[in-house]
Amino acid sequence: MxxxxxxxxxxxxxxxxxxxxxxxxxxxxxxxxxxxxxxxxxxxxxxxxxxTKDDLLADIANGIMAGVDVSGFDSGDWRHGLTVWARTYRRALAAHPNLVPVIAVGPGRREEALRRADAIHGGLVAAGWPPRHATMIGASTKYLVVGGAINSFARGFDDDVQVYRDRYPNLFQAHKLAEHAVEIDEDSFELALEAFLAGLEGIFEKVRTRTGGNPDEGGGEGVRH
Missing domain, CATH: 1.10.10.60 (Homeodomain-like)
Structure with a gap:
């Protein structure tokens, strides 16, 4: 034949x-x-x-999640782990924004997403976070990343100066935002991530003081994200 x-x-x-x-x-x-x-x-x-089409979409989402890097948690430094994870996660979503609703719904049974969720949760707990806090940190990071990938703040403004100049005096340069959208959105995400990590630093010290360095004393097993 x-x-x-x-x-x-x-x-x-x-x-x-x-x-x-x-x-x-x-x-x-x-x-x-x-x-x-x-x-x-x-x-x-x-x-x-x-x-089904859903099976196909799940496989596509699995492939995209394979590009998300959680190896930063291997160092034992939860700050580094979160930074690397958040940046690569956002980059993966931003490359395919139309698929964000599929990927962001949660790992479900998708192998790559579950493997990463397990690494993130385990890395945070190993670094000293109680399981419940590890779950909440994973969820909070996801909220930050998905919000940064699904929408552009800068592109939400019109490029016509007349729209703002007369009625909104504090937005007199808003018409320039769309032109610099990539830079503004990148820098805004980095600012949010920096502030998030700084806030977690303070919480971490309080948790460590309260639990005496034993993460198992932190209030339950938590739910893996």
Missing amino acids: ARPKTPLLTREGIRDAALGLVDRDGLEGLSMRKLAQELDVQAASLYSHYR
Whole structure:
């Protein structure tokens, strides 16, 4: 039998094409029918690799989460671990903003997300945080990152100076924000992260004093994020 002239359909190829569709058209622009058209195959061919669109999206989310770095916790320095995790997490989300609603919903059963959640929780506890605090820190970091990735503060302003000059005197330069959106959004995230870590420093000292350096005395096992 002659070899097919076109490459066989693979899960990787399906994922890449689906991610391209979502990046271009948003989540609502992805359907198995449209994806099949994009790949020039029959929709039935896709279902032999993925049972549902949700299964496909979960696999794509798994791949994106694989680029999030939690190795900073290996050093035992929770500040370094959180910094590396938060920056790479935001970068991964910002690269595919249309997928944020899928990724941000939580790890569920996604292997890569669960592996990272386990590393983060374990790293925080090993560094001296009680389990309950470790859970809350993981959640708080996620809120910070997702908020920074899902929306742009600077791009929310019009570039027409007339909009602000007469009625909003304190916003007389707001029309320039969109032009510098990338820089403003990056620097604003770094400021928020710095303030967050500084606040945690004070809490950490209080927790260590109260528990005598024993994280198990910190109030329960917590829930892994």
